[in-house]
Structure formats: structure tokens, C-alpha cells
Amino acid sequence: MAYLTDLLNGFLWMFNFLMLPAITYGSMLALGALGVTLIFGILRFAHFAHGDMMAFGAMISLIGVELLNHFGIFTYPVPAGLLFLPVAMLLTVLLAIGLDQSVYRYYRRMKSPPVVFVMASIGIMFLLNGLTRLIKGAELSKFNARRTFGIEEVDVAALTEQLGKRAVRTRTDVATEGEIVQVSEPEFVFFTVRQFKEATGLSEGFGLDLIQLIMVALAVSIFLGLYWFLRRTRTGKSMRAFSDNEDLALLSGIDPQKVVFVTWLIAGSLAAVAGTMYGLDKGYKPFTYFQMILPIFAAVIVGGIGNPQGAILGGYLIAFTEIFITANYRKVANYLLPEPLEVMGNLQLLGTEYKFGVSFLILVLVLLFRPTGIFRGKVF
Amino acid sequence: MANSRYWLSFGMLAILIAVTGWVQGWSVALSLLTVGLISAVMALGLNMQWGYAGLFNAGVMGFSAIGAIACVLVSMPWVTASMSIGLETLLQNPEGQQQAIETLQQDLPRRIAAEQQIGVAWLIGAVSAVLAWGINWALRSRFSGGRRAIIVVLILAVGLMFFQNRFDPAIRVIESTGFGDDSKYLGGLQLPILLAWIVGGGLAALAAWVIGKIALGLRSDYLAIATLGISEIVIALLKNEGWLTRGVLNVTGLPSPVPSAKALQLAPYHLEMGTSLIVNKVAFLAIIVLFLAAFLWLAHRALHSPWGRMMRAIRDNEEAAGAMGKDVVMRHRQVFICGSFLLGVGGAMLATYVLQFEPAGYQPLRYTFLIWVMVIVGGSGNNLGSVVGGLLIWFVWIQAEPAASWLFHVLGDQYAQGGNEWARTMIDRAPQMRTLVMGMVLLLVLRFAPRGILPEALQRK
Numbered sequence: 001m002a003y004l005t006d007l008l009n010g011f012l013w014m015f016n017f018l019m020l021p022a023i024t025y026g027s028m029l030a031l032g033a034l035g036v037t038l039i040f041g042i043l044r045f046a047h048f049a050h051g052d053m054m055a056f057g058a059m060i061s062l063i064g065v066e067l068l069n070h071f072g073i074f075t076y077p078v079p080a081g082l083l084f085l086p087v088a089m090l091l092t093v094l095l096a097i098g099l100d101q102s103v104y105r106y107y108r109r110m111k112s113p114p115v116v117f118v119m120a121s122i123g124i125m126f127l128l129n130g131l132t133r134l135i136k137g138a139e140l141s142k143f144n145a146r147r148t149f150g151i152e153e154v155d156v157a158a159l160t161e162q163l164g165k166r167a168v169r170t171r172t173d174v175a176t177e178g179e180i181v182q183v184s185e186p187e188f189v190f191f192t193v194r195q196f197k198e199a200t201g202l203s204e205g206f207g208l209d210l211i212q213l214i215m216v217a218l219a220v221s222i223f224l225g226l227y228w229f230l231r232r233t234r235t236g237k238s239m240r241a242f243s244d245n246e247d248l249a250l251l252s253g254i255d256p257q258k259v260v261f262v263t264w265l266i267a268g269s270l271a272a273v274a275g276t277m278y279g280l281d282k283g284y285k286p287f288t289y290f291q292m293i294l295p296i297f298a299a300v301i302v303g304g305i306g307n308p309q310g311a312i313l314g315g316y317l318i319a320f321t322e323i324f325i326t327a328n329y330r331k332v333a334n335y336l337l338p339e340p341l342e343v344m345g346n347l348q349l350l351g352t353e354y355k356f357g358v359s360f361l362i363l364v365l366v367l368l369f370r371p372t373g374i375f376r377g378k379v380f
Numbered sequence: 381m382a383n384s385r386y387w388l389s390f391g392m393l394a395i396l397i398a399v400t401g402w403v404q405g406w407s408v409a410l411s412l413l414t415v416g417l418i419s420a421v422m423a424l425g426l427n428m429q430w431g432y433a434g435l436f437n438a439g440v441m442g443f444s445a446i447g448a449i450a451c452v453l454v455s456m457p458w459v460t461a462s463m464s465i466g467l468e469t470l471l472q473n474p475e476g477q478q479q480a481i482e483t484l485q486q487d488l489p490r491r492i493a494a495e496q497q498i499g500v501a502w503l504i505g506a507v508s509a510v511l512a513w514g515i516n517w518a519l520r521s522r523f524s525g526g527r528r529a530i531i532v533v534l535i536l537a538v539g540l541m542f543f544q545n546r547f548d549p550a551i552r553v554i555e556s557t558g559f560g561d562d563s564k565y566l567g568g569l570q571l572p573i574l575l576a577w578i579v580g581g582g583l584a585a586l587a588a589w590v591i592g593k594i595a596l597g598l599r600s601d602y603l604a605i606a607t608l609g610i611s612e613i614v615i616a617l618l619k620n621e622g623w624l625t626r627g628v629l630n631v632t633g634l635p636s637p638v639p640s641a642k643a644l645q646l647a648p649y650h651l652e653m654g655t656s657l658i659v660n661k662v663a664f665l666a667i668i669v670l671f672l673a674a675f676l677w678l679a680h681r682a683l684h685s686p687w688g689r690m691m692r693a694i695r696d697n698e699e700a701a702g703a704m705g706k707d708v709v710m711r712h713r714q715v716f717i718c719g720s721f722l723l724g725v726g727g728a729m730l731a732t733y734v735l736q737f738e739p740a741g742y743q744p745l746r747y748t749f750l751i752w753v754m755v756i757v758g759g760s761g762n763n764l765g766s767v768v769g770g771l772l773i774w775f776v777w778i779q780a781e782p783a784a785s786w787l788f789h790v791l792g793d794q795y796a797q798g799g800n801e802w803a804r805t806m807i808d809r810a811p812q813m814r815t816l817v818m819g820m821v822l823l824l825v826l827r828f829a830p831r832g833i834l835p836e837a838l839q840r841k
Binding site for chain 2: 045046103106114115116118119120122123124125126127128129130131133134137138287290291293294297298301345351353354356357359360363364367368371
């Protein structure tokens with residue numbers, strides 16, 4: 001019995017520290033990779049600006065949230081970032097289509113080689129990078145950062161009612177000696193690790209909050225919706241045909257303009273969703289979004305270029321391997337091993353700072369042994 | 381006609397630099413020129429890969445960081461040696477230094493033991509690698525590939541365990557002991573810095589060989605993604621392996637190939653302060669110019685030789701060149717290694733110029749993609765184009781900041797003084813305009829002058 005408890009504790013530790021983060025991170029990667037793989041399949045180039053496009057989407061959501069909060073409106077228990085998702089998606093799509101029309105369309109007409117498109121996407125990467133940093137700065141900003149108000153600006157009683165006592169604090173400002181209210185909007189939590197531990201009496205546990213749940217649910221519904229779209233609708237089928245064989249698709253009367261338009265529509269909105277999700281989870285910082293293109297590319301290539309199912313699988317695969325390989329298993333080992341064999345040091349294959357190395361390693365292995373990816377994508 | 385383009389572009393650059401010197405001071409202009417020319421070395425390296433051969437290297441940052449770390453490993457003093465020297469000097473005059481002496485007397489033997497342990501650990505690593513390779517080879521006819529892979533992985537895992545067992549405690553000692561400012565890591569070999577530049581290039585070339593083994597011969601985007609990944613890994617290694625690189629603590633005080641401004645003020649030079657600053661910079665610039673001239677001459681000879689024609693033929697039509705009997709992958713690897721050598725040397729020069737190695741300062745936008753803009757704007761495939769691109773883009777990159785600041789101040793000052801919070805933050809963020817400007821420059825050049833300022837000179841009969 002005691003051993004069974006240990007087993008359960010070990011599993012719960014892994015669930016809380018490895019699986020839950022891997023699922024949320026993997027959902028984000030998968031959404032990003034879906035966009036990149038569609039662009040790869042249909043426009044036939046590696047879209048280097050995707051990370052910055054995600055940053056742009058996240059920035060729009062963040063600005064929306066800050067505007068709401070500025071007027072003393074808090075949307076708890078619903079994360080305000082999600083409310084602004086449609087706006088972020090719309091603006092990101094507009095940006096993507098605008099950039100396509102002003103930049104990429106010319107090269108399509110000139111029938112330029114893919115590498116010129118990549119170069120142009122690097123130009124756009126610079127552009128978006130400058131733009132997001134100009135508008136929102138390069139520092140880390142949290143979606144639920146603490147906001148400060150004058151005492152007469154907000155209805156303290158109502159806010160306390162809504163957000164709870166600990167979230168709303170009144171005090172005297174040192175500089176102006178006026179009464180101010182500090183509000184830090186909490187995240188809605190179904191149950192915390194401590195509550196779980198107390199309820200079950202186990203020494204390990206996991207917590208669950210609304211953002212995680214919504215992230216996963218949203219990602220899964222997007223996957224299903226996209227699958228249905230690509231398989232069942234006329235436009236989706238024409239996109240797949242275009243990705244499969246461009247000349248044949250053109251001969252069959254498929255409108256390339258429309259296909260490209262829909263591709264950016266999907267890729268842009270997915271980028272906004274992925275960016276906002278990551279921002280809600282870890283906070284908004286432009287540079288981390290830029291760094292995300294490496295695991296995203298890895299996910300795309302692992303899954304097979306141009307293959308949506310592959311991109312989803314690749315996203316989760318990369319996320320799980322990154323987190324499981326860089327984890328420290330000392331605690332699990334001590335739960336599972338008998339007492340005399342207790343592990344004192346670290347049981348870690350690779351430091352967390354090398355997680356990019358892991359996605360790269362997977363990429364190299366796939367390139368060496370199965371260059372078409374798991375799902376047999378295209379090789380150009 | 382073609383010649384006038386060269387005169388015009390170099391003339392314009394000369395005027396730009398001269399105006400900078402006149403308005404912002406000659407020290408600023410000299411720095412601009414020096415870093416611009418160092419960038420030109422890097423752009424030349426990338427130009428070999430992209431311009432000659434059409435290889436998409438998105439890992440410039442990694443190669444230049446390898447060059448920079450070579451400066452540390454070759455030219456910095458060996459910390460244990462400086463510890464024992466320090467101990468001796470302290471013992472000659474022990475007045476009030478009792479504590480320092482005691483610490484050193486304690487640390488020195490621990491540190492020497494730790495260094496030995498590191499040596500043993502790497503020996504174990506090497507032995508297990510050789511063992512794994514040998515057993516794999518010996519069993520090649522008896523077992524299938526899958527089974528052999530399991531055996532190899534097992535041997536390597538056991539080797540790794542023994543390795544870490546020795547290595548981890550040893551580096552903890554190395555990272556916590558030392559003497560003076562630049563310590564808490566192994567240190568270097570205290571050899572001349574110019575040798576370090578060459579070693580840096582060599583190490584970068586070695587890395588290029590490994591990457592080329594993996595990623596060359598695949599689709600061009602794959603090489604881009606693979607090199608992007610490698611460069612991130614290189615930076616992660618440099619940041620986290622503190623025993624070797626001092627990590628985020630940075631290594632300061634790299635030796636310079638020229639006497640410092642301070643040294644120039646003392647015997648035997650006795651220069652005035654203003655002059656000494658300028659002389660120091662001019663001397664450094666002269667060395668860079670010498671190196672760049674040598675590289676340019678070599679690149680020119682290579683490009684206009686049968687080898688250069690062959691590279692261009694491979695770039696323009698791989699299949700045809702392959703059909704003519706050219707070993708495309710081997711040639712790609714060759715030019716990839718040559719280009720990476722220059723990238724490494726450029727990185728080493730840059731670290732030497734700023735006299736420090738700072739792994740956290742490596743950002744892909746600045747160290748990879750900016751060099752790309754230089755090559756594209758200068759004219760890919762044209763060696764002098766890299767020089768023009770390097771100087772011009774570096775000029776724009778540096779001057780965009782004050783220019784944007786000035787512009788934002790003119791536009792926003794009245795609002796900011798009126799207490800408009802937004803106008804004030806926008807003025808603070810003006811430096812970010814430089815990436816925006818760079819993006820515009822790259823997009824405009826790609827669209828309207830895809831062959832760059834100095835297009836590739838095609839030899840026509």
C-alpha cells in the first residue's frame with residue numbers, strides 16, 4: 001500500500017511538473033507550427049517572421065487588456081486576454097494579408113526562388129520586431145500585472161467583491177500622500193496544488209486553472225475545426241490540392257489568389273491565438289517569441305512539411321521531449337526506489353537552459369534518418 | 381560605367397564618415413569605421429557562402445561567438461597560474477593581506493586537483509566514445525544496426541555517468557575559486573591575441589565542417605534552420621558553461637593587439653590624452669584594414685579563378701554542375717568552411733575591439749540578420765560589395781538611433797512636456813526604430829535593387 005502511494009506520488013509529480021506544462025506549451029507550438037506548415041506547403045518558403053507575428057498578436061491582446069484595466073474594468077473570472085483574442089486575430093490577419101500583398105505578391109509574380117521569399121520574411125521579421133518593440137517595449141509585461149488607481153477612480157467595494165480581498169489593496173501613496181488602490185487581477189483557479197494535497201492526503205499534487213483548460217480546449221477545437229475545413233470544404237480541398245501540385249491545381253481552375261488569402265487568414269489568426277496563449281501563460285516578451293521559431297520549425301519538419309496533422313503531432317512531440325529530457329528526476333526516483341538507494345544529487349540528463357538544444361537534436365535526427373518527417377511531408 | 385558605381389559608393393561612404401567625424405567627433409567616426417570594417421570581414425565570409433555558393437547560413441551569430449570565445453581561451457591568463465603568482469607577491473609583502481593569503485593557500489591545491497579531475501573526466505569521455513565506436517565496428521557483422529545502437533547508447537550512458545561524477549564537483553571548484561577580477565573559470569593560454577583571431581577562425585571552420593556533414597546537401601531552408609539552431613546552442617553553451625567561458629559573468633580585459641590609450645600616455649610614447657585615444661584607434665583600424673585587404677585579395681583571386689567559376693556554376697545550376705562531374709556537396713562544404721573561417725575571425729576581432737566577451741550580448745538580429753542585410757544591400761557575389769554593405773549598414777544601424785531620437789524629440793517634446801505619458805514612453809523607445817529601419821532597407825533593396833549596390837560582376841566575352 002505504501003509503495004502504491006509512492007507510485008501515485010511519483011506520477012502526480014510528473015503530471016504536475018512535466019505533463020501539464022508540456023501540454024500547454026505543446027498546444028502553443030502546435031498552433032504556431034500549423035501556420036508555418038501551411039505557409040510552407042502553399043507558399044513554399046520557411047516563414048521566419050512567424051515568431052514576430054505571434055508577438056504582434058499577443059501585443060494586441062495585451063493592449064486590449066491594459067485598456068480595459070485602465071478604465072478600472074476587470075473581467076475576472078474570464079481572462080481578459082481571451083476576450084481580445086478576436087480583435088488580435090483580426091488585426092494579425094490584416095497585417096499578414098497586408099504584408100503579403102505589399103511584399104510577397106511581387107515575388108510570386110516574378111516566380112522568385114523560395115530563398116528570396118525567406119529573405120523577404122527576414123526583412124518583415126526586422127520590421128515587426130521594431131514595430132512591436134516600439135509600441136509595447138521589449139521588457140516582460142504580464143497580462144495580469146498590478147495596476148494602480150486613485151481611490152476615487154474605481155469602485156473599491158465592487159472590485160473587492162469581484163476579485164477577492166487579497167487582490168485589491170488600498171494604501172497611502174508615499175509621494176503624493178493620496179489614497180491609492182492597487183489591483184492585481186488573480187487567475188481563476190479550479191483547485192491549487194495545496195488544496196489537492198489536503199483533499200487527498202498525498203504529498204504531491206497538481207493544480208488546475210482556467211487558462212490552462214481554455215488553452216487546451218481552444219487548441220483542440222481549432223485542430224478539429226481546421227481538420228474539418230481542410231477535408232470537407234471546397235476551399236480547404238483546393239488548398240490541399242494547391243499544396244500537393246500547384247500546376248495541376250491551377251489547371252483545374254483553382255484561384256491562387258484565394259488560396260493564398262485563406263492561407264494567411266488561417267496562419268495569421270493561429271499566430272495570434274498561439275501568441276496570446278503563450279503570453280497569458282508566461283507573460284509577453286518579444287524576444288521569447290522570436291526564439292520560438294526554432295522549436296516551431298523543428299515541429300514542422302518532424303511532422304512532415306506541409307502536413308497539418310504532422311505539425312500538431314510535431315508540436316506536442318517537441319514540447320514533451322524538451323520538458324522530459326531537461327527535467328530533474330530526483331524526486332520521482334526517490335519515490336520509486338527503496339530507501340537505501342536514495343538519490344542525493346541531480347538526476348538530470350540536460351540542464352533546462354539547453355532546451356533549444358533538444359528541439360534541435362530531434363530536428364537533426366529526423367533530417368538524418370527520415371528527412372520527409374514522420375508523416376511523409378514534402379521534400380522539395 | 382561599372383567603375384563609376386564603385387567610385388560613387390566608396391566616395392559616398394567617405395563623405396558619410398567624414399561628416400560623422402566632423403559633427404560627432406573623430407573618435408566616433410573611427411569606431412564606426414573600425415566596426416564597419418570588421419562587419420565587412422563577416423559580410424565577406426557570409427558572401428562566400430551565399431554569394432558564391434547560394435548557401436543559406438542563418439547561424440552567423442554562432443560562428444562569430446566561437447571566434448570571440450577563442451580570444452578568451454587563447455589570450456587570457458591561466459587563472460591557476462595567476463593565482464600562484466599572486467600568492468608569491470602577497471607572501472613577499474604579507475602586511476594586512478593575511479586573509480587573502482589564507483584563501484589562496486586553501487584554494488590553490490583544490491583548484492589544481494579540480495583541473496586534474498577535469499582532465500580525467502574528459503579522458504573518460506574520450507575513452508568511452510572510442511570504446512563505443514570500436515565495439516560498434518567490431519560487432520558490425522554479428523548484430524543488426526538496432527541492437528548495436530542499444531549497446532552503443534549503453535556504453536555512452538555509463539561513460540557519461542562516470543564523466544559527470546568527476547566533472548561536476550571539479551567545475552564547482554573552478555567556478556568558485558580564483559584571484560582578482562577575471563577569475564572563477566579556467567582561463568586561457570596567454571598567447572598573442574592575433575593568434576587567437578586565427579584560432580577563432582579555425583574553430584568556427586571546424587564547427588562548420590560538423591554542421592556541413594549534417595545539413596549540407598539538403599534543401600536550402602533546412603540549412604538555414606539547422607544553422608539557426610546551432611547558433612542558439614552555441615550561445616547557450618557559452619552562457620552556461622561557466623568553467624570554460626565564465627558564462628554570464630563576462631570576460632573583461634581581453635588583450636588588444638595595439639597599446640591602449642593609457643599605455644600610449646606613459647613611457648616610451650608620452651602622448652597627450654586626446655592624441656593617444658586617436659592613435660590607439662587608428663592603430664587598431666590599421667590592423668583590421670590589413671587583415672581585410674588580405675582576405676579581399678584572397679577572395680578576389682578565388683572568385684576569379686576556375687574554382688570561383690565552378691562555384692558560380694554550382695550555385696546557378698546544381699544539376700548541370702553535378703552532371704559535369706563536380707562534387708556539389710563537397711564543394712558546398714568547402715566554401716561553407718571558408719566562409720565560416722572569416723565569420724569566426726570577424727567575431728574574434730569584434731570581441732577584441734570591445735575588449736570583452738559577453739555571451740548574453742549575442743542577439744540573432746544584430747549578429748546574424750544584420751550581416752545578412754549587409755551582404756544583400758552591398759551586392760551578393762561581389763566582394764567589394766560586402767565592404768560597402770558592411771560600412772553602410774553599420775553606419776545606418778548606429779546612426780538610426782540618434783536620428784530617431786532626434787525625430788521623436790522634435791515630434792513629441794511638446795506633448796511630453798505637457799505631461800503626456802504616452803509621448804514620453806515613445807521618446808524612450810526611439811532606439812527601437814533601428815530594427816524597423818533595417819527591415820525597410822532590406823525589403824526595399826530586395827524589391828527594387830535585388831542585386832545590391834555593387835552587383836556581381838559577370839565576366840562577358
